[in-house]
């Protein structure tokens with residue numbers, strides 16, 4: 001690729017092989033834009049970052065950053081591979097990896113020093129960056145005298161002091177505690193760098209994607225299976241795979257004559273509807289799509305109300321259903337319930353509610369999802385396979 005989009009931000013249109021695995025992606029991140037990459041273990045997130053950072057060579061295609069070709073393998077042209085040190089790529093991972101024997105200031109000054117900037121100027125730059133991440137007062141401390149969150153902020157300052165042209169964030173919040181995680185998220189959200197750069201955020205957490213990223217790309221087996229505005233991708237996942245990854249419940253169905261969403265019905269005539277299982281009959285707030293429209297309905301596992309069943313109550317009505325607890329799994333702040341009759345749905349209840357419900361496997365419960373919590377979108381015929 002040359003010219004055009006390649007002169008702006010990060011453009012990767014590559015295949016990279018690793019043993020039997022092949023990463024085959026095409027993505028563009030503009031300066032000032034954040035792209036979240038979500039995917040399960042082994043989907044190729046690290047391989048993607050390494051291809052951009054230059055620790056892995058491209059097997060086909062090319063990586064461009066700010067108009068420079070960093071690596072390419074294209075028919076009829078000699079292969080090209082700029083090493084990691086020549087790329088101006090900043091990488092912040094889970095662990096800050098600071099030099100333990102250097103002060104915070106000297107850790108941050110290391111970047112400009114390594115680029116040949118003099119010691120006084122490097123320390124000046126480092127001081128500025130420490131101030132930007134809120135650590136001006138702690139410049140003389142060594143890493144061991146800093147909290148985990150402070151160390152990660154020093155690591156961010158060190159990365160940025162080297163003036164990268166792209167910032168790669170590889171699960172940068174995962175190792176942080178409940179206090180420093182939100183601080184670090186807020187810092188990244190503020191974009192504390194003077195020049196807009198493209199940011200690629202690898203995360204397992206859909207909320208991080210929603211809060212921090214303009215767009216999201218879902219990686220599965222080395223390929224991007226869905227890409228678009230974050231809210232669109234996570235709020236309207238185009239497959240059960242993406243829905244499960246996004247942490248939302250997805251029900252595929254057809255609008256019936258009453259405007260309700262009926263799932264798993266033979267009338268859809270597709271394997272996909274069958275594979276998602278018959279879900280509860282749902283209704284979203286607002287005017288429904290026309291009868292017969294195939295739709296995806298989405299609701300969050302925490303938006304479902306859970307109550308003991310009441311004798312004599314109907315087993316199911318619109319947005320309500322009864323079910324048997326098949327699985328109980330701890331989640332942060334509560335418990336996730338797997339329902340025997342609807343194995344693809346999950347419901348989260350806070351710890352206090354779990355205790356008062358006296359949850360146990362085999363228990364019968366009533367579930368209700370308010371219509372205002374159901375998001376629905378018509379599906380093109382070919383979306384779900």
Ligand SMILES: Nc1ncnc2c1ncn2[C@@H]1O[C@H](COP(=O)(O)OP(=O)(O)OP(=O)(O)O)[C@@H](O)[C@H]1O
Nearest residue numbers: 018019020021039040041042043044045046047048
């Ligand atoms: N050095 C290697 N040689 C051969 N195959 C590898 C090597 N490293 C990783 N792989 C394979 O490449 C695939 C993608 O791995 P990668 O580490 O990119 O995934 P990931 O999405 O980052 O996973 P995780 O979330 O667990 O970090 C996996 O199938 C993995 O087994």
